[in-house]
Amino acid sequence: xxxxxxxxxxxxxxxxxxxxxxxxxxxxxxxxxxxxxxxxxxxxxxxxxxxxxxxxxxxxxxxxxxxxxxxxxxxxxxxxxxxxxxxxxxxxxxxxxxxxxxxxxxxxxxxxxxxxxxxxxxxxxxxxxxxxxxxxxxxxxxxxxxxxxxxxxxx
Amino acid sequence: xxxxxxxxxxxxxxxxxxxxxxxxxxxxxxxxxxxxxxxxxxxxxxxxxxxxxxxxxxxxxxxxxxxxxxxxxxxxxxxxxxxxxxxxxxxxxxxxxxxxxxxxxxxxxxxxxxxxxxxxxxxxxxxxxxxxxxxxxxxxxxxxxxxxxxxxxxxxxxxxxxxxxxxxxxxxxxxxxxxxxxxxxxxxxxxxxxxxxxxxxxxxxxxxxxxxxxxxxxxxxxxxxxxxxxxxxxxxxxxxxxxxxxxxxxxxxxxxxxxxxxxxxxxxxxxxxxxxxxxxxxxxxxxxxxxxxxxxxx
Numbered sequence: 001x002x003x004x005x006x007x008x009x010x011x012x013x014x015x016x017x018x019x020x021x022x023x024x025x026x027x028x029x030x031x032x033x034x035x036x037x038x039x040x041x042x043x044x045x046x047x048x049x050x051x052x053x054x055x056x057x058x059x060x061x062x063x064x065x066x067x068x069x070x071x072x073x074x075x076x077x078x079x080x081x082x083x084x085x086x087x088x089x090x091x092x093x094x095x096x097x098x099x100x101x102x103x104x105x106x107x108x109x110x111x112x113x114x115x116x117x118x119x120x121x122x123x124x125x126x127x128x129x130x131x132x133x134x135x136x137x138x139x140x141x142x143x144x145x146x147x148x149x150x151x152x153x154x155x
Numbered sequence: 156x157x158x159x160x161x162x163x164x165x166x167x168x169x170x171x172x173x174x175x176x177x178x179x180x181x182x183x184x185x186x187x188x189x190x191x192x193x194x195x196x197x198x199x200x201x202x203x204x205x206x207x208x209x210x211x212x213x214x215x216x217x218x219x220x221x222x223x224x225x226x227x228x229x230x231x232x233x234x235x236x237x238x239x240x241x242x243x244x245x246x247x248x249x250x251x252x253x254x255x256x257x258x259x260x261x262x263x264x265x266x267x268x269x270x271x272x273x274x275x276x277x278x279x280x281x282x283x284x285x286x287x288x289x290x291x292x293x294x295x296x297x298x299x300x301x302x303x304x305x306x307x308x309x310x311x312x313x314x315x316x317x318x319x320x321x322x323x324x325x326x327x328x329x330x331x332x333x334x335x336x337x338x339x340x341x342x343x344x345x346x347x348x349x350x351x352x353x354x355x356x357x358x359x360x361x362x363x364x365x366x367x368x369x370x371x372x373x374x375x376x377x378x379x380x381x382x383x384x385x386x387x388x389x390x391x392x393x394x395x396x397x398x399x400x401x402x403x404x405x406x407x408x409x410x411x412x413x414x415x416x417x418x419x420x421x422x423x424x425x426x427x428x429x430x431x432x433x434x435x436x437x438x439x440x441x442x443x444x445x446x447x448x449x450x451x452x453x
Contacts, residue, residue: 029206029209030209032206033206061203061260086204086207086259086260086287086288087204088204088207088210089204089205090204092206121205124205124220124223125205125222126220126221126222127413127441128413128415129203129204129205
């Protein structure tokens with residue numbers, strides 16, 4: 001599956017391959033529910049309520065917010081908030097994006113295609129849900145692009 | 156097969172006291188808890204989040220997922236008669252079964268499923284007031300066990316799109332006639348503003364804004380945020396009659412992005428406030444905002 005994707009973060013490629021190997025829908029769902037239980041909200045030293053609207057993911061019905069902090073090695077650490085207590089998919093997505101994009105090379109993050117959301121959640125994902133979850137990914141990519149630009153400008 | 160004569164009454168004192176035009180269209184969580192094993196009742200969960208039902212649902216409930224179950228898998232359209240019959244049969248629903256729908260997001264997908272069922276003329280479908288949120292806040296039981304009810308016989312009429320649904324040509328005519336439109340999206344979507352960070356792609360529609368003449372009433376204003384229940388009829392009238400001037404004889408069109416949030420408002424206007432002529436434009440902004448040459452306001 002990830003052979004189609006050029007130079008994306010290795011941890012994310014592993015996740016995508018793991019889900020691609022799941023042919024049983026129930027197995028995929030159970031795995032995502034388990035992943036979602038590991039969700040931890042953005043710590044107060046990074047952001048507190050009310051979260052700034054500029055950090056809200058457009059089109060995400062689970063009211064997800066994405067935050068990022070530059071790390072000493074030039075990468076980003078991502079944090080998330082999901083205001084909908086029943087937003088399990090958004091929480092699972094947040095866990096996956098944090099585990100796979102935090103600390104990853106910024107250029108690789110920009111290479112991640114939106115299709116990875118379908119790869120992980122399955123093609124039966126509704127358009128609206130896909131837009132929201134892909135929006136979380138796109139937010140991470142936009143933050144990576146901004147960080148790269150800032151690094152270029154500081155040279 | 157369950158006969159219609161065996162159907163339980165759905166009325167409760169709590170809901171009857173709220174002044175709705177059709178209080179029988181709502182049941183309370185207490186009512187559902189008392190009918191978990193009622194063979195005349197089928198609980199149906201319908202969610203925005205596809206992981207919710209498998210993570211735990213009301214015992215005995217089946218799931219209807221709008222993407223997999225209610226949509227035609229090729230065209231952008233709903234099931235046809237044969238597909239709907241198959242869906243109902245698979246869920247163990249007969250034409251006389253009292254279907255109780257509930258779900259997340261204050262029941263917006265539940266009302267969407269109910270709207271589709273009404274396109275096929277299913278008479279006995281109601282909403283559990285408060286949906287999943289209220290059920291969970293009351294610490295009522297959930298299970299991950301997926302039940303398979305005996306396959307039922309279901310004979311449906313052809314889908315009738317005339318009463319509850321409107322297409323783009325109809326909306327254009329409605330606009331020309333200065334008909335009433337309710338845009339139930341967020342205020343930011345209504346104005347077409349970009350509030351998000353630079354570099355974020357604008358997905359879903361090529362143009363932002365709203366259909367000319369539409370009034371903005373986000374769908375969620377119809378519910379109490381603390382428990383997802385519907386506001387009283389008096390509170391709803393203040394919003395829809397007093398604020399945006401909807402009158403009983405008005406032809407009303409509700410829309411959102413893909414027609415799901417607007418089915419919630421359709422339910423509120425039609426059943427809770429009793430407006431007789433309300434239609435849902437399911438093409439909504441993903442169609443209108445991409446159409447060539449149609450009028451748009453910002």
